[in-house]
Structure formats: C-alpha cells, structure tokens
Amino acid sequence: MTFIPSEAFKSISYPSRTVKRADRAIRCAPFQLHFFQTIRDNSVFLTTIASNSGVESGYTRSPVSELVAENSLLWLIQVGVLRREVDGQGITDSFRLTPLGRQLVEKWEQQGNSLPTASLCDRMGNTISRGFGLFS
Known part of the structure; x- marks a missing residue:
C-alpha cells in the first residue's frame, strides 16, 4: 500500500465549473461541515448519518431519513466530492472524501x-x- 501525503491532493487542479458544481452540491446537501471533516479521515456508515443519530453526531442539521441521506450522498458521489468505501467483499455503505472534497x-x-x-x-x-x- 502506498501512502500519499495530503500535499499531493492540493496539486490536483479541477476545472472551475467542476469546483463550482461540487461547492454548490455540498452547500445544498443536508450535512454539516463536521460530517465532511470526519469523512476526510474516517469512513462513516449510512446508519450513523440518518435519523437522530446524524443530528447527535453533528453530521446533519436536522434528522433525515436513510433514503434522503443516501440520495444526497449519491449526488455528492456524482459531482466528485465523495466515494464509497470498498472492502475485501466489495462496496460498503460507508463514505470518504475525494481529493476534490478535501480541497473544498x-x-x-x-x-x-x-x-x-x-x-x-x-x-x-x-x-x-x-x-x-445536468452538470451545469
């Protein structure tokens, strides 16, 4: 396994349109900055984001259903901010930041x-x- 220092993430340059879209998607999502700070270093499972546990953890502003949380997370994956964690058996229900998400x-x-x-x-x-x- 290769370790990539966090400075390497800063060297990735994204088109301004991509950054603006990702910025807007994050600001419109039901999540707090604390959520994104947490998934920068640790994976977070969907069950800890949804319902009252998301509010108690400081991940969401108000309780959101598992469906709303997952749909928001999937949109953030589409715009390039998040990725799903993968384990030895395949894709999991936990999420991490991409380099673009780290920059934001x-x-x-x-x-x-x-x-x-x-x-x-x-x-x-x-x-x-x-x-x-659309990706405008």
Missing part, C-alpha cells in the same frame, strides 16, 4: 468553521442539475 473542506476550514449557506438560486440550480442529470 480545507477552503471552508480556512474561511471559518461552517459551510456557507446556499442561496435560493443555488438550491434551484442544484435541484435542476440533480433532476435532469
């Missing part, structure tokens, strides 16, 4: 210790992108 979390940590609030325009754009499978 580091940016928000430097700006303060919370995610910026998504505007109504952000939410509408994110909904349209998700609904039609």
